[in-house]
Amino acid sequence: MYRGASVGVVIPAYNEEGFVGDVIRGMPAYVDRIYAIDDRSTDGTLNEILEAARTDASENEGPAGETVERLAADGGASALASRATVRDAIGRVVPIEHRENRGAGGAIKTGYLAALADGVDATVTVDADGQMDLSRMQRLLDPIVENEADYTKGNRLLSREYRAAMPRFRFVGNATLTFLTKIASGYWKTMDPQNGYTAISHDALAAIDVPALYEYYGYCNDLLVKLNVHGMRVADVAMPAVYGEEESSITYSRYIPKVSLMLLRNFLWRLQTKYLVLDFHPLALLYLFGAGTAASAVLGAGTSLVSALSSGDVPPVRSATSLVLFVAGTAFLLLAMVFDMAESESLETQVR
Known part of the structure; x- marks a missing residue:
């Protein structure tokens, strides 16, 4: 547990052999649950998850802090069972296998459903490619634990040093989607919406319709729109990115047009729901x-x-x-x- 709050970490993994094991083994000791989702990988990702889980269990002697019990009666449990196979926990690691490839957003959704079923207080998302500094996870958790935010996300654009580490083509694409997401979501100060290093409170996760979340790479943009409609507080946290030997699976020629169209639909939905239906x-x-x-x-x-x-x-x-x-x-x-x-x-x- 972290400062009295149970913590779950969702790790979506598709063909991340050689990376995901290091991410699991490097997880901070205060993390209670690690939801490692194999998104129908075609390499040895699942075996690496299982091996890393056994290593982590032997080193940490099971979950840190209080055990988080699965709440089978939770509505998220049935939705989770329909899309994935949840293996028995190995220590604090819960290996989850998708029955079909669902993409990064789909894997995040599966992890969120598992976290809801377990009733964890704060759920963090971490990529399986090692791009995120796990030692900085506390910076995402602190605003939630202190009840200053319902959702926190990393922001690589808040400092010149962090921006310099980002490849130029990613920076241009990120800046474009940042502007479109500001309009669609209503969070006008929020930047770097594509950053997958996030944390969300249990109350915020329970408030949104998790099964209806977007499953393509624009899941993080879609989530911001849903959070705004429900009046959730969002904190941008300065966070560097680590770029190594991993390769991005995003095809930008498809990605930007597809996500832009989704943002337009979400923008119209937000106006209707927040300013015409729920209030005027x-x-x-x-x-x-x-x-x-x-x-x-x-x-x-x-x-x-x-x-x-x-x-x-x-x-x-x-x-x-x-x-x-x-x-x-x-x-x-x-x-x-x-x-x-x-x-x-x-x-x-x-x-x-």
Whole structure:
């Protein structure tokens, strides 16, 4: 346990032979449960998980602190059983085998369901490739244990030193998705949304619909949107990344468009749920009216351009109208963003 709170760690692993064992063996002693999920790997990942679990059990003599008992009656238990085989715990390690490959988000979801079934107080996510500094896990847990945040996440962009360690192509892609996630989630101060080093409280995990979480690599972006709708506090924690011999399995040509479309759907869902259904705030109407007005202006400008190309003469009245509409639409959008920032300001903190 850590400062009186039980801690579970979720490790999603797909073809991580040569890495995942070191991650398990390097886990801090205060961690009570390690949920190691083999996502139908085609290499020796599962065997390495089992071997590392036995080594960890012999060195730590079972779970640290109080034992976390499985709550079979929890709703997450049945959802977990439908997607994976949960082996008997080896010490504090719970090996879990997916029946089919579900991707990183799917493995995280499985781990979350297991943590809910066990009733752990704080659940951390750690990649199996060794990119995360396990000695800094306390920085993620402290805001939760101190009841200052419901969800904490690593942020590699808070310092120049951390940013310098990130490859340039990853930095550009990260910055793009950071901006899109700010708009979609409503957490305007939050950066580096793709960072998989996170911790979440039991209450926050129980509040969201875990089985409905996105299962592709954008699971972390999707989770932020769900947390915002439920009014959960999020803390960005400065955290370096360790880049070694591991290779990213992300195909960016598919990744960015797919996640961007998901964020658009989530943005519209957040506006409807948070500002129209659960409560009312005019910013939802400002967003919709502003977007519609700006789109109308662009459509009008396009029509004028087609007319100019066909007749050689740009209709001045229509062009001026399109410009006015575009400026007005943009103003409405900016005003909506200002209101949105104010609504979530109290839900965001940064730990440097």
